[in-house]
Amino acid sequence: MATIKEVAMTAGVSVATVSRVLNQNGYVHEDTRRKVEDAIRQLNYTPNEVARSLYKRKSKLIGLLLPDITNPYFPQLARGVEDQMQENDYRLIFGNSDESRQKEMDYIQTFIQNNVVGVISSTNDPDADIYAGLNIPVVFLDRTSNDRPSVYADGREGGRIAAREMVRRGSKQITVLQGPAHVRPAIDRFEGAVEILQELNIPYEVLLTTSFSLTEAEDWAKELFYKYPDTDGIIASNDMVASAVLQEAHRLGKRVPEDVQIIGFDDIPLSKLLAPSLSTIHQPAYEMGREAADLLIQLIEGHHVERNSIQYSVKFIERQTTRKVDHDG
Amino acid sequence: MATIKEVAMTAGVSVATVSRVLNQNGYVHEDTRRKVEDAIRQLNYTPNEVARSLYKRKSKLIGLLLPDITNPYFPQLARGVEDQMQENDYRLIFGNSDESRQKEMDYIQTFIQNNVVGVISSTNDPDADIYAGLNIPVVFLDRTSNDRPSVYADGREGGRIAAREMVRRGSKQITVLQGPAHVRPAIDRFEGAVEILQELNIPYEVLLTTSFSLTEAEDWAKELFYKYPDTDGIIASNDMVASAVLQEAHRLGKRVPEDVQIIGFDDIPLSKLLAPSLSTIHQPAYEMGREAADLLIQLIEGHHVERNSIQYSVKFIERQTTRKVDHDG
DNA sequence: TTGTAAGCGTTATCAA
DNA sequence: TTGATAACGCTTACAA
Numbered sequence: 001m002a003t004i005k006e007v008a009m010t011a012g013v014s015v016a017t018v019s020r021v022l023n024q025n026g027y028v029h030e031d032t033r034r035k036v037e038d039a040i041r042q043l044n045y046t047p048n049e050v051a052r053s054l055y056k057r058k059s060k061l062i063g064l065l066l067p068d069i070t071n072p073y074f075p076q077l078a079r080g081v082e083d084q085m086q087e088n089d090y091r092l093i094f095g096n097s098d099e100s101r102q103k104e105m106d107y108i109q110t111f112i113q114n115n116v117v118g119v120i121s122s123t124n125d126p127d128a129d130i131y132a133g134l135n136i137p138v139v140f141l142d143r144t145s146n147d148r149p150s151v152y153a154d155g156r157e158g159g160r161i162a163a164r165e166m167v168r169r170g171s172k173q174i175t176v177l178q179g180p181a182h183v184r185p186a187i188d189r190f191e192g193a194v195e196i197l198q199e200l201n202i203p204y205e206v207l208l209t210t211s212f213s214l215t216e217a218e219d220w221a222k223e224l225f226y227k228y229p230d231t232d233g234i235i236a237s238n239d240m241v242a243s244a245v246l247q248e249a250h251r252l253g254k255r256v257p258e259d260v261q262i263i264g265f266d267d268i269p270l271s272k273l274l275a276p277s278l279s280t281i282h283q284p285a286y287e288m289g290r291e292a293a294d295l296l297i298q299l300i301e302g303h304h305v306e307r308n309s310i311q312y313s314v315k316f317i318e319r320q321t322t323r324k325v326d327h328d329g
Numbered sequence: 330m331a332t333i334k335e336v337a338m339t340a341g342v343s344v345a346t347v348s349r350v351l352n353q354n355g356y357v358h359e360d361t362r363r364k365v366e367d368a369i370r371q372l373n374y375t376p377n378e379v380a381r382s383l384y385k386r387k388s389k390l391i392g393l394l395l396p397d398i399t400n401p402y403f404p405q406l407a408r409g410v411e412d413q414m415q416e417n418d419y420r421l422i423f424g425n426s427d428e429s430r431q432k433e434m435d436y437i438q439t440f441i442q443n444n445v446v447g448v449i450s451s452t453n454d455p456d457a458d459i460y461a462g463l464n465i466p467v468v469f470l471d472r473t474s475n476d477r478p479s480v481y482a483d484g485r486e487g488g489r490i491a492a493r494e495m496v497r498r499g500s501k502q503i504t505v506l507q508g509p510a511h512v513r514p515a516i517d518r519f520e521g522a523v524e525i526l527q528e529l530n531i532p533y534e535v536l537l538t539t540s541f542s543l544t545e546a547e548d549w550a551k552e553l554f555y556k557y558p559d560t561d562g563i564i565a566s567n568d569m570v571a572s573a574v575l576q577e578a579h580r581l582g583k584r585v586p587e588d589v590q591i592i593g594f595d596d597i598p599l600s601k602l603l604a605p606s607l608s609t610i611h612q613p614a615y616e617m618g619r620e621a622a623d624l625l626i627q628l629i630e631g632h633h634v635e636r637n638s639i640q641y642s643v644k645f646i647e648r649q650t651t652r653k654v655d656h657d658g
Numbered sequence: 659t660t661g662t663a664a665g666c667g668t669t670a671t672c673a674a
Numbered sequence: 675t676t677g678a679t680a681a682c683g684c685t686t687a688c689a690a
Contacts, residue, residue: 001441003667014677019669026670027675049442050388051667053379055682061422061443069404069411072599079399082425086432091439093390094423096411103415110420112330113378114390214598243602250604269543270401273572275579275604332683343661348685355686356659380683384666661690667682674677 002043011039022047053115062296063111063119064092067099067183071212072240072268073285074122077141080289081120088297090117097123099183105130112136118296124184126150137299141292143184149299149308151292153283155185158314159192162235162263162281165316167202169323171233171261174204175224177245179237180211186237189265189281193235209237217241221248232260239264239271239280246274246321262321276320283314331372340368351376382444391625392440392448393421396428396512400541401597402567402614403451406470409618410449417626419446426452428512434459441465447625453513455479466628470621472513478628478637480621482612484514487643488521491564491592491610494645496531498652500562500590503533504553506574508566509540515566518594518610522564538566546570550577561589568593568600568609575603575650591650605649612643 008015020026021036053059066074095107108130119138126145140150179186197204209220221244236242242264267282298305337344349355350365382388395403424436437459448467455474469479508515526533538549550573565571571593596611627634
C-alpha cells in the first residue's frame with residue numbers, strides 16, 4: 001500500500017498538497033493537481049482510512065447489532081441497512097447479540113474502540129446505560145424507546161389485527177404463542193392479540209415459548225397440540241414458529257385452515273412458499289432497514305430530522321392458513 | 330473516551346508504563362501495575378483500536394464478503410464465521426457483493442483501507458487480480474481455487490448424488506435447473522447431475538436460470554412446467570428454486586412425489602418445514618463458516634496449517650419430495 | 659523498573 | 675499557491 005508520502009515524492013510536492021487534492025479543499029494549481037493525480041494513479045494509491053479515522057476521531061464505519069442473522073427476518077433488515085450504507089460510503093461492522101446483554105455490551109464496546117460514527121441496534125433495552133452514554137447517534141431498529149431515534153413496526157397493532165382476523169374467520173378456541181418474554185416485539189404482539197381477545201370475550205390459551213429458534217419451535221408445536229388439542233386458531237409469535245405449528249398440524253392429520261387456522265408474523269420470504277401458504281402479519285423489513293440507515297446518516301451528518309421515531313404500520317396478508325370470509329364480513 | 334495519556338496522568342506514570350501493563354510486556358512493578366489498573370478502571374478506559382491499528386499496521390478486523398445475505402443459505406455461513414471470529418476477538422466488516430465484480434472490488438478495496446488482517450470471500454473468481462495482489466490471507470468460502478485456502482462443499486458430487494437418487498427413484502424425464510452460469514457452485518452441481526444423467530443414458534432437459542432470487546424463481550417454475558409439462562423429476566439448483574417449483578407443482582395439481590419428484594440443494598433450515606418437506610443435498614453451512622474463520626485465523630497468526638483447502642462432503646437428505654425406495658434399491 | 663521520543667498515515671494550521 | 679509541522683492515540687526502541 002502506497003502512502004501519501006510516496007505520492008508526494010513521486011509527484012514532487014509536499015504531503016500537504018497531496019492531501020489538498022485528495023480532499024478538494026484549499027488552493028492547488030491546475031498543473032500540480034494533475035501531477036498529483038498522475039502519481040496517485042501510477043502508485044495505485046488510496047488513502048489509509050485508519051490514519052484518517054485517528055486524526056479526525058471519526059471513521060466511515062457503522063456498527064450494526066442484530067439478534068441473530070440466522071432468523072429469517074433479519075437478513076432483510078440487514079440487507080436494507082447495508083444497501084443504504086453502501087450507497088453512502090459507509091461500511092458496517094456487524095455482530096449478532098443473541099439478545100444477550102453481555103454480547104451486546106461487548107460489541108458496542110468494540111464499535112467505539114473502532115471509532116464507528118453511528119450504531120444501529122436491535123436491542124431489548126434501548127434505555128440501557130451503554131446507549132445513554134454513547135456520544136454518537138444510535139438508531140434502534142425493530143425496537144423502540146421514548147423519543148430516541150428508532151425505526152420499528154407496530155407490533156401491538158399487528159397482534160390486534162391477527163386476533164381480529166382470526167376471530168372474524170370463526171376460530172373459537174384460540175391459542176396465542178407468547179414468544180420470548182424479554183424480546184420487545186414479541187411482547188407487543190402478544191399483548192395486542194390478548195387485548196382484542198379479551199375485548200371480544202373470546203376464550204384463549206397462552207403457550208409460553210422462550211426463543212425464536214427453529215428446533216425449539218418444533219417442540220413447542222408438539223406441546224401446543226398436546227396441551228390444547230381442541231384449539232382451532234393459533235396466533236404464532238413469528239413465521240418460523242407458525243411454520244413449525246403448521247407442520248405439526250399436518251402430522252397430526254389436522255386440516256388447515258378447516259380444523260385450525262394459523263397466523264404468523266413477519267412475512268418472511270418463504271412464508272408464501274409453504275403449503276398451504278402462510279397467512280401472516282407483514283412488516284416491510286427491507287425498507288425498515290433502509291430507513292434506519294438513512295435516519296442514522298442524517299443524524300451523523302448533523303442534518304435536521306423531522307421525525308426521529310418512525311413507526312411502520314403492519315398489515316394482514318391473507319393466504320391459505322386462514323379461511324376465506326365475505327368481503328363485507 | 331479516555332486516552333492512554335489521561336490514564337498515565339491519573340496513575341502518575343508515563344504512557345509507556347500504561348502501555349506495558351495493557352499489553353503485559355516489559356517489566357512493571359507490582360505497585361505501579363496496581364496504580365495503573367486502578368486508573369484504568371476509574372476512567373473506564375479501553376484502548377483505541379484505531380491508533381493501535383495505525384501503529385501496528387494491522388487491526389482486529391476481518392472482511393467478510395458474501396453474495397447476498399438475503400439468500401437463506403448465507404446466514405448460516407455468516408453466523409458460523411461470526412461466532413468463530415467473535416470468540417477470537419476479531420470483528421467483521423461485512424458486505425454483500427451480489428456476485429458483482431465491481432461491488433466485490435469496492436469492498437475489498439475498503440477492507441484494505443481499513444487495515445483488515447484477513448478476508449473471507451465467496452467470489453466466483455478467486456484468481457482475480459484483486460485477490461492475487463492482496464498481502465493478507467484470504468479464505469474462499471463456498472468457492473475454491475487451486476491450492477488457495479478455501480472451504481467449500483463438493484458441489485459436483487452433490488449434483489451426481491441428486492441425479493442418482495432421482496433416477497433410482499424412477500424418474501424418467503428429468504429436468505435440471507441450471508442456475509446462474511457465473512456462479513461456481515451452481516455450475517458444479519449442474520455438471521455433476523448431467524454427468525450422471527448422460528452416463529446412465531437418461532433423457533433430460535435443461536432450464537437455464539440466471540439468479541437465486543425468489544421472485545424470479547417463481548417465474549422459472551412456471552416456465553419449467555410450461556416447457557416440459559411431462560417432466561417427472563426436477564433437480565433444482567438450490568432450495569429456494571426447489572420450493573418455488575414445489576409450489577408451482579401444487580398449483581398445477583401435480584402430486585409430489587408421485588407425479589414429479591423434486592430435489593433441492595443446500596438444506597436450508599426451512600426446507601424441512603415445507604409440505605411435503607423437501608428432499609435435498611445437505612451442506613454443513615454453519616460448520617463451513619466456522620471452519621473458514623478458523624483457517625483464516627491460523628493463517629493470520631502464522632501457524633502452520635496442514636490442509637488449506639477443505640472440501641466438505643455433501644449428503645442426500647431424504648424427505649418427502651422423493652419417493653421411497655427399497656433399502657437395497 | 660521507568661520515562662522520553664520516534665513513528666504509524668493522515669489532516670489542518672500557519673507561515674512563507 | 676505551497677510547504678513545514680503539530681496532532682490524533684498508541685507501541686516500542688532506547689536511555690536512564
